[in-house]
Amino acid sequence: MTIADLRRQNLILFEAVSGSRAYGTNLPHSDTDLKGVFVLPEDQFFGLDYVPQIANETNDEVFYELRRFVELLLKNNPTALELLGTPADCIVYQHPLFAQFQAENFLSKLCRQSFAEYAVAQIRKAKGLNKKINHPEPPARKSVLDFCYVTVGAGAQPVAGWLARHGYEAAQCGLANVPHLTDLYALFVDATPEQRHGYRGLVRDAETSQDVQLSAVPRGEQPVAYLSFNRNGYSTFCRVFREYWEWVAKRNAERYQNTVNHGKNYDAKNMLHVFRLLQMAGEIAETRQLSVRRPNREFLLQIRRGEFDYETLVAEAEQLVSRVEAAFAASALPEAPDKEAAEQVLRRVRQAFYETARSEEYRSA
Structure with missing residues (x-):
């Protein structure tokens, strides 16, 4: 079933323009997002193939089946609640039956979690983006050996430097476990001309190996040093490296270019939504009203244009979170x-x- 099917079969209860155009923060080039509610055909509803929602390929048009819509309202989901507060100029169609759903019948203290905690998550996301922009990962992936260190006296040196200073090749080295010590290895060097000990080197392949490699060491051989593998550091690096390049591949090119252009190194649109959500949450707690069209359009657009420093916005947002928490604690809203x-x-x-x-x-029959 597609959105075109919903229109053709007259299954739509409500359809509205959502997003920035509903908030009043749209710009001339802003996309037009559509959200709505539909009712499954009666025979399909009582069958096995329940369809909770339908979206187009770009996911900027999303329609919720009536039951799913009510489930979201009961969770105080912001997207669902905002449909009930849609400004009149954004309503495309409303079936008379839809008037039975009123926002004030669903607003509760759950909005603290659904609005405010989501905003807090966006702050964390903005911090993460700030880090990605200011501390990009190099295109070349580090290897296991970049996280290996060799003991030298009371200190340690990166294994690559240690090998170079001693004139050793990694291939002539062998590692053996040190009992009772995790990720510490005895390091042996085969100094024989023909390398008859047959050590396997430090890793199987410097570019692809995920761990160090152990060798069989002849009895009587003495280690020349001890090697420590910072396994946790390597694991963290791999995660951050993967996340960074996945972000690069999937990031919204236009939003990223806007971030670069305003030079403040945060996703301005993301930060706009932080303040919008927190302000709406505070209003819900204090007035028990849902206002989708924002009265402070210019302030929000200033955020979107990158006119404020990142640190200033984060500090203000965190103060706003505290005020919202206090407002919900004192609110007469139901739980x-x-x-x-x-x-x-x-x-x-x-x-x-x-x-x-x-x-x-x-x-019609």
């Missing part, structure tokens, strides 16, 4: 929406929708 009342509305709307559909089919 959670009334599930039983929501289910009654769900049943009533679905039954009425199906009855109307059957009547129209009867009249």
Whole structure:
């Protein structure tokens, strides 16, 4: 089933322009996102193939099935709640039955988690992006040997430098476990001209190996030093390196270029949403009202244009988080929406929708 099928079969309960155009923070080149609610055909709803939501290929048009929509409302999901607060100029279509869903019947203290904690996650994301921009990973991946150090007196040296200073090749070296000591190895060097000991080197392949390599050491051989493999450091590097280059491959080119252009090294659109979500959360706690169209458009657009320093915005956002937490602690909102009342509305709307559909089919027959 596609969105075109929903339109053709008159299954849509509600359709609206969402995102920046609903918030009032859109720019001339902003995309037009659509969100909506639909009702599955009656025979399909009672069958096995329940469809919770339908989206287009770019995911900028998303429609939720009625049951899924109510489930999201009961969780105080911001996307679902914002549909109930859609400004009039953004409503594309509204079935008369949809009026039975009102935001004030669903707002609760769960909004602290769904709005404010999501905003906190966005702050962390912004910090991570700041780090990626200011501390890019090199294109060449480090190897296991870059995390290996050889004991020298009371200190240690990187293994590559130690080998070079002593005129050794990694291939003539062998490693053996040191009992009771994790990631510490006795390092042996085969100094015989023909390398008759047959040591296997430090790693199997310097570029692809994920671990050091052990060798069989003849009895009586003495280690020339001890090698420590910083396994945790190597594991952390691999994760950060992978995440960085996955981010490079998947990042939104336009948003990244905007970040580069304003020179403040944070995703401005991401930070805009941090403040929008926190401000909405505070309003919900204090007024028990949901205001999707933002009254401080210019301030939010200043954030989007990168007119504030990153550190300043993060500090202000963290202060706003504290105020939101206090507002919810003092709020008279219920702890959670009334599930039983929501289910009654769900049943009533679905039954009425199906009855109307059957009547129209009867009249057209």
